[in-house]
Amino acid sequence: MKLFAVFQLIDFPLAGFKSALCEKVASKKPIQFAMGFLLSILSSLVYSQTTLTALTTPIAPQRIASLNICIDQLLWELVPHERLVSISYLTADPIWSPIAEQVKGMPVNHGLAEEIVPLKPDVIFAGEFDAPTAIELLKKLNLRVERLPLPRTLGDINTQILQLAELVGTNEKAQQMVNNIDRQVAALQTVNNGKTPLTAFWYSANGVVIGDGTLEHELMQLAGLRNLAAERGMFGFNQLDLELLLSAKPQILIVERGSDDAYSLAREYLSHPALQHADFNVVTLPAGLSGCAATVISDVAAQLKNSLAK
């Protein structure tokens, strides 16, 4: 598209040049002709240049609203905070959000169109499953809504970061984030190089183990671990009987460190004496992967690498 515009613009001085040339051939003033020709060339070049810039650099949205806690966390990293006019109330809740302290004072919304519309945002971000009725309404009111899908693989995470950055105009920072993630992931791959793969379970709350088709599984694969849950044919999140877990004799048990406000019955599964007395190593990772993966993934990968290296 940009190239076509350039041709059009070149065509214009060319056309002028042709007509001017015809004219000047008729008259006998060569210097004025040359000057006029030069001027028209220059002006058209300048004109095309500015237009080009204008077309290739869209004005970045200055008023950004978001209905999704995970997108909020990314936005917090990527854009200057003055440009955020509304974030999800969950982002300000310490139970759900690691940046709750930092976003204190920011205007929050509860996913209601009424809260968003008066703020006149340039763009509204929402997650794949968020507030469908609110989004419908906002679109009807001719507001720009961008829906971002839930990242399901590591690749998805990078794509989402870059896509978001594209929409808000902060490509550099995003690229940094992506590079960091790639770096940690690459480091992870070097951990178990050449050695026999260790067997492991990723043990979540409520006795749930994490199987194939998840980010956790991907990380385990990269780290060269054998995911015993996947080997049992488990896909996604499934509850596994404690006796079966012990019988499978994993060498490593990966658990997530819960926030202090996590509900206890779920955590109780992890403190069962049978697990204490069993014969495997426990790797504790920062929590949040099943929540907002994008912001946590590099830390998780780094921690996993460090723990396994021991």
Add this chain to the structure above:
Amino acid sequence: MQTKISFTTLTCLLVLAIAIASVMALNTGLADIEVIKGLQDFLNGEQTLAANVVGQIRLPRLILALVIGATLGMSGAAMQGLLRNPLADPGVLGVSSGAAFGAICTLYFGVAASAWYWLPGAAIVGALFTLFMVYVLAGLHSSMLALILAGTAMSSIMVALIAVTLNFAPSLYAMQEIVFWLLGSLANRHFDHVSIALPLALIGWVMMLSRSRFLDALSLGEDSARSLGFNNHRERGILLLGISIAVGACVAVSGAIGFIGLVIPHLLRPFVGYRPGRLMLASALGGALLLVLADILVRQFDSARELKIGVVTSLIGAPFFLLLILKTRSRWA
């Protein structure tokens, strides 16, 4: 109507049945291990897989099934003896709802996370507080009817409060957790739970069993019992306190398991000559047996979705209760 069997014979039979059921229970579970070897290893302090599974998973679960079943059976017999009515169960007093509400509060406010004993502690406090409120509502020296009415009122209040916590549960996750806890389960309980339930249950048992003579005399009526030298109010208070402590401790550990206190005494009554005192001990044994068997049943099914033991007892108990009402109705008709 009465079955000719001596009390000693009945007791021996029940104990034998419990022993058999216990062996079956230790052999129930998804891990493929040698139970006897595992038990030996566990007692020797060795850390093999079998020792771990049998000693840390199956054994505490069995002990809890026995303790909780015995408590619920005995409490049911005690309540029915006290109220002189076969339709009573410990829930009538409201203490199981109170215990449940106490536990749910800790889940709701996230306090349960900080230390494992918060939830059981709150449940026991909930049970005792409910008993206290029942006495406040009915008066210290009130009739049994007044106590029942107050107990029903307190139970309704507690159930309503539980509904409130469900309504305002901070997340779907929390709500699910509360609901599942309410259904009652013995899965993944360990010796910490036993250390809560067992001592308190024992205290409750002693308090209840020592009132055997009073419950027997109560068959003649409140006035006759008093004239025979019993201090009715004191005996009743000790009995109710014993029930509250024991039931509170059990609900604290397992959630709400119902119908055992209703079904077991009713089944065993003909075998003890309808004597309320003896019925308490027999019901303890019967309740322990029933809960161990129910726990074995629960583990026969797919472990992905755990079948809650409270559901099993309800499925057995509700039709039984219906049958009971129909029988009683025909007797009065």
Add this chain to the structure above:
Amino acid sequence: MNPLPGTQPNAQLSTEQVCLKRDGNSILVDASVQLHAGEFVGLIGPNGAGKSSLLRVMAGLQQPDTGTVSLAIAGETSLQPLAKIPARERAQILAYLPQQETPAWPLQVEHLVGLGRAPWHKPMSGKSTRDKSAIEHALQITELTDFRQRIVTTLSGGELQRTLLARVFAGEPKIILADEPIAALDPYHQLHMMELLAEHSQQGGTVFAALHDLSLAARFCSRLVLMHHGKMVADGEPIQVLTTENLQQVYGISAYVDCREDGVVIVPRKRVF
């Protein structure tokens, strides 16, 4: 200790000026009566006279608003206030047979009679030989030995009442307070019950029974106490109590009263206004 004023030397159970009010109504007004060993005293009066309440107060089941109830206990020369006597000790001396209490459970006769031994039971022991013999004796005198395995809910009215009385006897009390013990019985069993109670008094015990049947009361009781509106109206021998005046004022009836060799006979004739 000085004997309480107004009591005779061998009184067993005494009430002094007992008053009881409930919901503003006077149930008992200055009720005073003394019971002695060997007496079979009949408590008579119309419905609502306060007979049941008096018996309950005397049994220690109800605290009076004013007045005292005192009981003779072993080892003490004078009567002790009832409230101060431990319940168990009181129960060994004083038995109470309430009005028409159906047993809550279908128990065996032998077991129900055995419940009367409760005041004598030691905490952790089974039945002693004394318990067994007392129960046996109680079954014998009430002619229930063949009934011992029967279930109480399968008994007739008369048999059940005998069983409840056997329970009272099993406790070996000195004093029996009975509230309408023969109310729903046929003549045969009424006579039997009265004979049993009379025999208890003849053997040195004391019986104080609330009765509706004036005839039987007059025949078997050595003494009658007449109550009306919570007050004691008359206390003495049957012929002294069952005067025309008393019958008219208290019961509102006139009756045929006669003295025969086996006791006083009284037959209500008609209502008098």
